[in-house]
Amino acid sequence: MARRNQPMEPLAKEICEAVRQAANEWIRNVELRDGVINGPDMDVPPGGFASRVNFATALQTKLQGRRVDLNVSRGLSQEVASAWDAWASNFRMTLRGIYPSFAAVASPRAPRTQGQGTFPLSQGMSSGEMRLGAKELERRLLTGTRLNRSSEQAQVFAQVAEWIDSSFAAWKLQAQIDGTSQSGEGDTPVFPPFVPVGPVLAGDNLPVPGPIAAVVKGPQFGLPIG
Numbered sequence: 112m113a114r115r116n117q118p119m120e121p122l123a124k125e126i127c128e129a130v131r132q133a134a135n136e137w138i139r140n141v142e143l144r145d146g147v148i149n150g151p152d153m154d155v156p157p158g159g160f161a162s163r164v165n166f167a168t169a170l171q172t173k174l175q176g177r178r179v180d181l182n183v184s185r186g187l188s189q190e191v192a193s194a195w196d197a198w199a200s201n202f203r204m205t206l207r208g209i210y211p212s213f214a215a216v217a218s219p220r221a222p223r224t225q226g227q228g229t230f231p232l233s234q235g236m237s238s239g240e241m242r243l244g245a246k247e248l249e250r251r252l253l254t255g256t257r258l259n260r261s262s263e264q265a266q267v268f269a270q271v272a273e274w275i276d277s278s279f280a281a282w283k284l285q286a287q288i289d290g291t292s293q294s295g296e297g298d299t300p301v302f303p304p305f306v307p308v309g310p311v312l313a314g315d316n317l318p319v320p321g322p323i324a325a326v327v328k329g330p331q332f333g334l335p336i337g
Contacts, residue, residue, distance in 0.1 A: 122179070123270040124336050129173035130191060130275060131333035133166060137195070140164045141326040143288075146206075146316030148295045151214040153206045153226075153316050155235070160202040167192035183264070186256035191275065194248055197239030198279075204235030209290045215308040216299045225319055226290035229328060232283050245269075245276035274334065282332045292324035293317070 119127075140163040146153045167188050174184035209226040241247060249272035253265060297314020318324070 117270075119270050119274075119337055120267045122264070123267045123274070125177045125179060126174065126187065126267070126271050127274045127333070127336045129170060129177050129179070130271070131278075131331075131336075132173045133170035134195070134278075134332040136169050137162045137164045137166050138286075138327050138332060139325065142318065143293060143316060143326060146293070146295075148210060148213060148297050148311055148314030148316055150310040150312075151208050151211050153209050153293070153295065155202070155204045155206065157201050157203050160199055160204070160235075162199070165192075166195050183256055187252060187268075187271075190248070190251045190255035194239075194242040194251065194275075197242040198237045199239075201239040202235050202237040204230070204232075204288075206230045206288065206290060209293065210295050210311070210314075213295065213297070213311040213314065216302065216311060217308045218299065219302045220298050221296055221311045221314065223294050223296040223317070223320075226293040226295065228290040229287040230290065232286040232288060232327070232329075243276060243279050245273045248272040248275060274336065278332060278334045281334055282330065286327050286329040288326060289324070289328045292319055292326045294319050 142161060142163065143155055143159055144161050145159045146155050170192055171184055171188035174188060175181065179187075206226075206228075209228055209230070210224060211227060212224060213221050242251075249269050252268040252272060256264070256268070293316055295311070295314050295316050297311040299309040300312055301309035
């Protein structure tokens with residue numbers, strides 16, 4: 112594992128900058144899929160925090176643009192993307208209170224309504240997040256590029272893995288899901304004349320109509336490289 116007080120290798124800097132660009136492109140294109148609304152809350156299930164951008168393709172393009180060796184860029188982009196996807200595809204979260212009016216609706220169906228509030232990404236959970244840990248990622252980078260620990264590039268991958276781990280932790284702590292980027296609608300199975308009002312149950316979550324709105328707010332991914 113790289114020591115934090117060691118200067119970052121030039122190749123490691125190039126790789127980290129490519130990862131930064133690919134990660135932020137992925138984040139800018141996040142969308143919430145298959146969300147289920149019950150009352151004022153919306154559950155984001157595993158697989159529901161996704162992006163219109165393929166991380167592996169984006170990263171390999173960025174690496175090649177920075178003239179990283181083709182064999183290294185292929186293995187590295189696949190391993191980093193696999194770790195990122197393991198986190199994202201297993202991410203789940205409940206956005207509590209995103210649709211306040213859906214707690215009590217005086218009709219058989221709630222009309223499409225824009226969401227409210229912001230929700231810290233750190234409140235979500237993912238069984239795949241361990242894949243972005245420095246030690247696990249370093250091991251997979253070495254395996255994926257078929258290098259051994261005596262290789263000169265092993266030090267590079269140790270630095271890259273540590274930077275990704277630290278950058279992800281810092282980003283996740285500050286990133287938020289913007290409730291206003293979403294809209295919801297759904298039936299209220301218990302409604303007048305049985306009771307005065309009833310909650311939305313198993314409602315549908317949809318993007319806000321019109322231009323694509325950014326789902327994730329906050330600082331960009333990536334600590335200073337150096």
